[in-house]
Amino acid sequence: MAKLQVAIDLLNIEDAIALATKVAPYIDIIELGTPLIKSEGLAGIRKMKDAFPDKLVLADFKTADAGELEANMAFGAGADYITVLGATGDSTIAGAVKAAKEHGKGVVVDTIGVRDRVKRAQEAIALGAEFVELHAGLDEQAEEGYSVQVLIDEAARAGVPVSIAGGVNQGSIDAVRNSGAIIAVAGAAIYGAEDPAEAAKELRELAIA
Numbered sequence: 001m002a003k004l005q006v007a008i009d010l011l012n013i014e015d016a017i018a019l020a021t022k023v024a025p026y027i028d029i030i031e032l033g034t035p036l037i038k039s040e041g042l043a044g045i046r047k048m049k050d051a052f053p054d055k056l057v058l059a060d061f062k063t064a065d066a067g068e069l070e071a072n073m074a075f076g077a078g079a080d081y082i083t084v085l086g087a088t089g090d091s092t093i094a095g096a097v098k099a100a101k102e103h104g105k106g107v108v109v110d111t112i113g114v115r116d117r118v119k120r121a122q123e124a125i126a127l128g129a130e131f132v133e134l135h136a137g138l139d140e141q142a143e144e145g146y147s148v149q150v151l152i153d154e155a156a157r158a159g160v161p162v163s164i165a166g167g168v169n170q171g172s173i174d175a176v177r178n179s180g181a182i183i184a185v186a187g188a189a190i191y192g193a194e195d196p197a198e199a200a201k202e203l204r205e206l207a208i209a
């Protein structure tokens with residue numbers, strides 16, 4: 001696996017920066033989760049990028065419309081990546097990709113709510129997305145019978161660059177790596193850990209094992 005991404009689903013940017021400070025040595029991409037962005041806005045993105053100029057910062061906008069406009073907002077605030085929903089129309093993805101090219105940044109297409117994630121991932125890459133996040137969100141994870149294994153199996157079949165997000169932890173990261181995913185995304189496994197730095201270190205070691 002090439003990279004480890006921490007998804008920060010906290011609501012306060014000071015807490016988020018404090019967490020990122022602890023885990024930064026083990027992390028490649030710092031994600032401001034959707035609730036954090038809704039809480040702190042574009043100023044939160046700017047504060048995070050200013051605190052970590054050498055890290056890639058991902059703004060989890062989950063954009064559903066006005067792709068070019070929202071991507072310009074995220075990149076203008078310092079984000080390196082923006083997420084756009086795969087469930088939305090091709091023109092929204094294409095608009096965000098246009099903005100990304102102008103800024104020298106990247107679009108990540110999030111498969112939340114998409115029925116055929118593999119097919120949509122292939123379409124999103126053809127539209128110019130840098131990679132696709134095969135993602136089961138927090139609500140889907142809470143549904144009975146959910147297992148991250150479904151995403152791992154899809155990553156192995158996708159044939160395009162993907163990350164996996166949706167309950168990735170120390171128990172599953174080995175399989176995530178072997179699936180061919182280029183990025184493992186871990187949220188609760190890090191921010192919910194008693195010792196987030198130790199959790200991130202462990203995930204990093206398992207990710208490159």
Ligand SMILES: O=C([C@H](O)CO)[C@H](O)[C@H](O)COP(=O)(O)O
Binds near residue numbers: 009035137165166187
């Ligand atoms: O994107 C996420 C979710 O939609 C809330 O914003 C999570 O950050 C993502 O699912 C990763 O978090 P974990 O599932 O806790 O690893």
